Each structure stands twice: as C-alpha cells, then as structure tokens.
Amino acid sequence: MSFPEIHRVVTGHDSEGRAIITSNGPLPKVVEIEAIPGTVFHEVWSTESTPVIIDNGADPTLGDLMLPPPKQGTRIRFVDIPPDTEEFLAHGADNMKGAFSQIGDEKASTVKADSPHPLMHRTESVDYGVVIEGEMTLVLDDSDVLLREGSVVVQRGTNHAWANRSGKMCRMLFILIDGEYEPALASALAARGA
Template sequence: MSSTDQISPLPPVTRHITTHNEAGKAVVHSSTPAQWRTFDKSAMAFSLMYTTSQFPANLNDDADLAAHEDLLQNKTLGLVNPNGTVCRVVDFAPGNPCVVHRTQSLDYGIVLEGQIEMVLEEGEPTLMKRGDIAVQRATMHGWRNPSETEWARMVFVLQDIQPLVVGGEKLKEDLGIGKGVLDPSGNDQ
C-alpha cells in the first residue's frame, strides 16, 4: 500500500465541502484534489472523500469537519468508521484481482466509469454498468473489473451497522487476502 497521485487514466476527482458563513449563507469550505492510496501492485486505488463519526452527523459549529480531520490525523480508519459513515472513490485496473471480503456495514456502491463484476460467495458474478448501484449488506463480496483494457471507477458510501447475526452466528469483518494490508475497522466487537 502506498500514497500516490492518481494512477488511472480516469478523470481527476475533486472534493468540494460546503458550510455556512456567519450570516447563515451556504459557501464552499474547501475544494481539494483527491489523494490516492494504491493496493495490490497498483491494481486498485482508494481515495477517501469524507467520513462522519456519529449518526446522525453533527454539523453544528463544523463538528463533523473537526471529527473528520481528527480521524485522518490519528490514522485509525479502517474500511468502516464505527458509529459513522465513509465515502470513498475506488479505481480498478483492467483485470484487477478480486479481493473478497466482508465489512460490518451497509454499503452503497455506484459504478461511475466502466463495468464491474460484483462477486459473491455463491452464484455467478453480477455485471454492473455505469450508473448501476449495489446495496451490499455485510455479505462476503468482491469487485472485479472484467475489461482487459479499460479502468473502472466506483464510489462507495459505507455505514456502520448493528451486530449482524445469521443462522445463530455473529458475523465479523473478514478482510480476506487484504488482511495485513487493509486496516481493520474495529466495529465488529
């Protein structure tokens, strides 16, 4: 895993955060180019857009902005933020290896560019095209770019969940082959 500039040929991403001025009018707080972390020999890159650390979020006096910055400074974020949300953009190289994993979260995965196969434990992969949305509910899953030449991009919004019990078994986060590379979330205690 490394920090780097964007590695894919897809258009750059800029995060624009809004807030209110002293008169209560909407203004732009900041506009920041995405910063990328690469994984798996640059076959995948993550860019963290924003986090919240409680639900519902507290926007008073920009408390959410302070909590987001504090989380980044402390470098304690896994895939999921306990009691909060995470928004990230992920670029997938052509033919990227599929990292099957489970997070303790409810995720919305939206295809922005290219095509992605959603791979689950059983059944055939589901081909998702630009604009398609996956509602991933704490299942073992992975994402694979089936193209041999084109990059793909998704945006994910992950929300912490109550402990999940299926068939009498409490399910836990499972980072699969990403264990030791991806930071654990710590929300499955």
C-alpha cells in the same frame, strides 16, 4: 487509462451562520494500494456518528486510510480498479494481508484457498457501490453479477469481491454505513467460521 482528478467542494458556515465554501479543489487524500497496483482510493469524506454533528471541524480524510466506516459513521470514496491479471488471480491471495493492512482492516479479508476471488472480504456495514465508468463483476460465495455504468449494488455485510474482468479500468463510488449483524445472522456467520 486514467480517470480525471476528483474535484471536491465542502460547505460550512461562517461565525454568523451564513453558508460558505470551506474547501474547493482536489481531494487531499488519494492512495494507491501497494499490494494491488493500479487500485486507487480517493477519500471524499467520513462522519463519526449518527446523527452527524454539523460543524466546521477538520477534514476527516486527513487521518489514516481505513476501509470500513467509523463506528456509527459513514464513509464516501471513489475507487479506481484495474483489470484482474492472470498473475493477480493466481497469486493475489498471498498479498491480501498486506492490502487490507494498508486500508486499516486486516481482518476484513476472508480469502481462503477455495475462495472464488483473491479479494474476498466482508465488513459489518451496508455499502452502496455505484459503477461510474467501466464494468465490474460482483463476486459472492456462490454467484457473480456483471455491473455496467449506472449499476448500483446494495452490499449488506456479505462476503464479496470486486472482479474487473473487462480488460479496462473501472471507477466506482462507494458510500459505507456502519452496521451491526442481527443476532441470528451473526450466529450463522460464526457457525460458518466467517
């Protein structure tokens, strides 16, 4: 099963300050993750600062594919996630360095021999993850939660993975906001070797 193409409309201003459409069509950057066949990132937009500079600048999705948001910035993307396979669960951890390298954040992978899922990772960000279609399981260090269409996760820099145990494709929307661990939490994570 494949999902429909995502249609994006971007607004801006003309030289006299009137609202205009600057882009109207398919997303210019859609990338399948080579190490995880069937996983597709649909890059919608990103911002480089907070507060964001509102201008008619270039499309920020045209650069390199990056998992985390820019420092002090945001990122929005859809991700199509295939069902986990026995092969992936047994040997997927071997490919995670390559997968996270392709998405610009090799150090995000936290997978170890005893990890509950091969896609365990952590980013120093707050991420809103919304299940658009299908089912997904959020996997944490000691628990997991089944998510269905309309479920939203507020993921606050934790070690986690997205496990598709449904047997069907899942599409999620992610909005990532750059963050910084508060000092006591940063110390606790460092003490755990995380």
